[in-house]
Amino acid sequence: MHLEIVSPEQIILSDEVKSVNVPGISGEFQILDNHAPVVSVLKKGSIKLDTSVTLPKASKDQFYKEDSKFYFDISGGVIELKDNKVVILID
Numbered sequence: 001m002h003l004e005i006v007s008p009e010q011i012i013l014s015d016e017v018k019s020v021n022v023p024g025i026s027g028e029f030q031i032l033d034n035h036a037p038v039v040s041v042l043k044k045g046s047i048k049l050d051t052s053v054t055l056p057k058a059s060k061d062q063f064y065k066e067d068s069k070f071y072f073d074i075s076g077g078v079i080e081l082k083d084n085k086v087v088i089l090i091d
Contacts, residue, residue, distance in 0.1 A: 001033050001084040005047065005072065012059045012072070012090075020086060021048035022079055031081055038081040047072040047088065 003020055005012040021030045023045025031038065049070045055063055063070045077090035 001031075001035075001086060003049075003053075003086045003088070005088045005090065007090050010059070012062065013053070013056060015053050015056075017053050017086075018050050020088075022088065023047075023074070024079075031086060033084060035081055035084075037083075038079065040079050042074060042077040042079055042088070042090075044075050045073070047074060 003017045
């Protein structure tokens with residue numbers, strides 16, 4: 001599935017991923033291929049990606065690696081998933 005992480009200043013990531021974990025307001029949840037459509041508010045926490053993703057040079061330093069996952073910290077945002085395309089708008 002395709003993932004885009006977008007801030008007001010830039011597109012932080014636009015790549016194919018196997019899964020993504022996000023901090024939803026009711027708890028962390030995971031999205032995999034062919035997941036049902038979702039729109040949700042995100043709270044402060046970390047977006048977690050498996051390390052198969054290729055991080056862009058421009059935003060690579062905003063991610064950190066731990067336990068074979070890439071982490072990207074957010075202060076909140078919104079996620080939308082439709083037709084295997086995930087868009088995360090962050091504050």
